Amino acid sequence: MRHLIFSIVTICVGFAAQAFEIEGEYRFGSDDARQEIRIISTADVEILIPLMRLFLDANPKVAIEYTSVSSGDLMTAIVDEGAQFDLALSSAMDLQIKLANDGFSAEHSSDATKLVPDWGNWRNHVFAFSQEEASIVVSPEAFEGLDIPRDRQALINVLRSHPERFEGRVATYDLALSGTGYLFATQDARTTETYWRLMEVMGSLDARLFGSSNAMIEAVSRGEMAVAYNVLGSYARARKDLDGMIEVIDPADVTSMMLRTAILLKGAEETELAQGFIDHLLLSAWGAEDVPEYPFYKWHLDTSEAAAATKPIRLGPGLLVFLDAQKRKRFLREWSAAIRQE
Amino acid sequence: MSELPPSTGSIRRRLTLQLMSGAAILATMLFFVVLNVARDLAESSQDNILFASATSILESAAVQGDEVVVDIPYGALSMLGNVSDDRVFYRVMAGPMLLTGYDNLPEIVRGRAEPSGFLTASYGGEDIRMVEVSRRLSLNGQAVDVAVAVAQTRNGQAETVAQMTRVALFSGAGFFLVAAVMAVLTAQSSIRPLNRLAGSVSRRGPKDMRPVAGPVPSEMVPLVTSLNRFMARLKTSLSRSEDFIAEAAHRVRTPLATVRTQAEVVLRRVDRDENRQSLREMIRAIDESSRAAGQLLDHAMVTFRTDHLEREHINLADLAEELVARLTPVAELKELQLVTKLDAGCEIYGDAILIQNAVRNILDNAIKYSQTDREILLEVLKGGERSILRVTDQAGGFPDALTTKLTERFARGVNSEGTVGSGLGLTIAKEVVEAHGGQLLLQNTDRGDGACVTLSFP
Known part of the structure; x- marks a missing residue:
């Protein structure tokens, strides 16, 4: 035990200077609300506003304080700085699992949690409330005269055969910066051998690395980039303003599905309200009733062939493996060697 | 009806009770045995999977250049997630140095010769089961022991045990119920020959002294033999006394007839009224005696003939x-x-x-x-x-x-x-x-x- 305290203290001392970086702080609900749910989240606030409004309409005396952070900062805030929040919403499944595994989460079980499929619920601590596809976003303009690739092998072929057209115009996540990118990359590496070949091809074309999906989507829409690999399809499809400027492709071989998850944090002050909010999220995601405010595509209701290729990343301790410092170091080294071609 | 003999309680009830308490003891034993086996099984299956996980991590440990590296296979931890939703912890040490993982996991104390060790401990407020395996690598000519520990909380195991407890409880209760029914039936069937014997004896007429001839269980043979012997003796003694009475009546009747004849002869000769009166009284008494003797003879005959x-x-x-x-x-x-x-x-x-x-x-x-x-x-x-x-x-x-x-x-x-x-x-x-x-x-x-x-x- 003393050991544990000691390590926490050293960590706190080590990180005390660099507080976690807040991207935005918002407050919803009436000013004289008696209760407040404090949410720390990696999701862009706009995407969740309708769902939060719906919840506040049903609970008029409640306010939501929404803190938007990156997935790494979410971890820092809770583990290293002990920041007080009731709920953590994150797209970084592995980090959410780590939070729960390391004892920062509380159990919650209700009728709503029973709606969640097995692979989307880890020990009633981590609950998936969205499935979001890892897509390829292309600029139709850049592919003029070429077949738009539908899977990884086709992408490799087209990139290889037209290096002059794609040189410096291929984009993907910078794994060192983005948790989502790292998650997609590690799952790709687990699932398909073509991933490494693709990285090598992209590396040979002097790939550009981005920190977020939105940046890639915009770069492609401007024609700056011809193709972006492993972009959150949900974000790209939500950009109705970019219609015609981008095309979103879900790889026909395997499409990894990231699960956005919610956890109830241990030491939450408004436990019951926070549980209510989780139930609200889960009901809109998995309930039979259609909730127009729910911003994500309900893949589990889709019976098309494209949906059959989707593969939700399973919540579980396996996700901890790539968080291992040694493993991460090794993976990033291999990835860098492939993508940087130095 | 004769008075009931003092009773020392019912054989059937005693038999039933003894069989039932035997069944209860067995059922309880069954419960605990099943429970223990289940607990051992749950523990050993968790140990096995932890061991497999730790071994696969250990296999990935290698010396590269001048450092020990470990490349944890995805399956090493995900296999734990397939079995139960338990929290997972691991630690990889190279000698005294932490390579990766949770450095505050408890230590497993084990001898040098033992390549693996198991421990149940408390970690972060929860019970965990932990396995550690080790292997010796050579780093720059120096021996270094790489030890991989994998631990898991025990909720899944507890759930399995709870489930098995229910199974054990139901099977124990079921066993007892079946055994109880069997006990009642057994007691009833073992007491049945006794009841049958008692019934057949009590249904007999008062004169029926035939031996009991129906088949009886071997334990009852001595009883029935004694009963038959006793009835034979009774029969002999009864017929002997009937014979005696008949014989006596017969012996009495003949002289009585002579006496009566003589009395009548005398009556004719006697003139005095009081003497005649006495003689008439005498004849009447003789008549009564001879009639009684006759009836006794009749009765003896009847008794004899009703048997045949x-x-x-x-x-x-x-x-x-x-x-x-x-x-x-x-x-x-x-x-x-x-x-x-x-x-x-x-x-x-x-x-x-x-x-x-x-x-x-x-x-x-x-x-x-x-x-x-x-x-x-x-x-x-x-x-x-x-x-x-x-x-x-x-x-x-x-x-x-x-x-x-x-x-x-x-x-x-x-x-x-x-x-x-x-x-x-x-x-x-x-x-x-x-x-x-x-x-x-x-x-x-x-x-x-x-x-x-x-x-x-x-």
Whole structure:
């Protein structure tokens, strides 16, 4: 035990200077609300506003304080700085699992949690409330005269055969910066051998690395980039303003599905309200009733062939493996060697 | 009914209780054995998977350049997630140095020779099961022990155990229920031969001294043997005493006849009134004794013959006719009239001598108790399936409430004073009728002026 305290203290001392970086702080609900749910989240606030409004309409005396952070900062805030929040919403499944595994989460079980499929619920601590596809976003303009690739092998072929057209115009996540990118990359590496070949091809074309999906989507829409690999399809499809400027492709071989998850944090002050909010999220995601405010595509209701290729990343301790410092170091080294071609 | 012997409790209940408590003990043992096995199994299966996980991590450890690296396989941890939703912790040490993982996991103390160790401990407020395996690598010519520890919380195991506890509980309870039912049935079936024996003995008629012949379980053979021996002795002693009585009666009757003849001879010669009176008294006493002796002989004969009935088809009307013919002279002495009303179609299958004897005894009684100038009615008729022979007299009837007692040996009615008799007549009649499976009914006539004895035969 003393050991544990000691390590926490050293960590706190080590990180005390660099507080976690807040991207935005918002407050919803009436000013004289008696209760407040404090949410720390990696999701862009706009995407969740309708769902939060719906919840506040049903609970008029409640306010939501929404803190938007990156997935790494979410971890820092809770583990290293002990920041007080009731709920953590994150797209970084592995980090959410780590939070729960390391004892920062509380159990919650209700009728709503029973709606969640097995692979989307880890020990009633981590609950998936969205499935979001890892897509390829292309600029139709850049592919003029070429077949738009539908899977990884086709992408490799087209990139290889037209290096002059794609040189410096291929984009993907910078794994060192983005948790989502790292998650997609590690799952790709687990699932398909073509991933490494693709990285090598992209590396040979002097790939550009981005920190977020939105940046890639915009770069492609401007024609700056011809193709972006492993972009959150949900974000790209939500950009109705970019219609015609981008095309979103879900790889026909395997499409990894990231699960956005919610956890109830241990030491939450408004436990019951926070549980209510989780139930609200889960009901809109998995309930039979259609909730127009729910911003994500309900893949589990889709019976098309494209949906059959989707593969939700399973919540579980396996996700901890790539968080291992040694493993991460090794993976990033291999990835860098492939993508940087130095 | 004789008094019940003191009881030491029911064998059946004792047997049932003993079997049931045996079953209860076994069921409890079953419960604990199943529970223990389940717990061991749950623990060992968790140990096995932890061991597999740790081993696969250990396999990935290698020396690269001048450092030990470990490349944890994805499956090493995800396999733990496939079995249960438990929290997972791991630690990889190279010698005293932490390579990766949770450095505050508890230490497993184990000897140098042991390549693996298991531990149940508390970590972060939860119970964990932990496995550590180690391997020696060579780093720059130096031996370095790489130790991989993998731990898991025990919720899944606890759940399995809880589930198995339920299974164990149900199987224990089920076992007990089945065993309890079996116990009751076993106790019942083992007590059944005893009940059957008791039933067959108590259903017997009072004269039935035959040995018990039905098959009995070997444990009951000594009892039945003793019972049979006892009954044989009883039978011998009974027949001996009957023989003795018959012999005695016979011995007495013959000299009595001589004495009576002599007394009558003397009576004719004597003139003095008081002497004649004494002699008449004497003759009367002799008559009574000889009649009693006769009835005792009859009774002995009846007793003997009821054990060995010599059955034949008898027409009751013929039998009655013959008897009336024989008894009419006696009746006429008392100026009594014997009236018959006979249904000629009444036939029974029985021992003619015995039935004759029985009816004669009843008619004798009727004649004896009747005043002069009365009527005795002898009827033979069919009553449904039964053949009925009825004697009705006008001798004043039976005293109330005594009708059952009258059939006992040597019992005589209160109105019998001054009448010659031994009190065996009705006893004989009853024994004969019952030996034939019939019934003897004693009633008074509706007008109350006489008795009505009904013999009904099947």
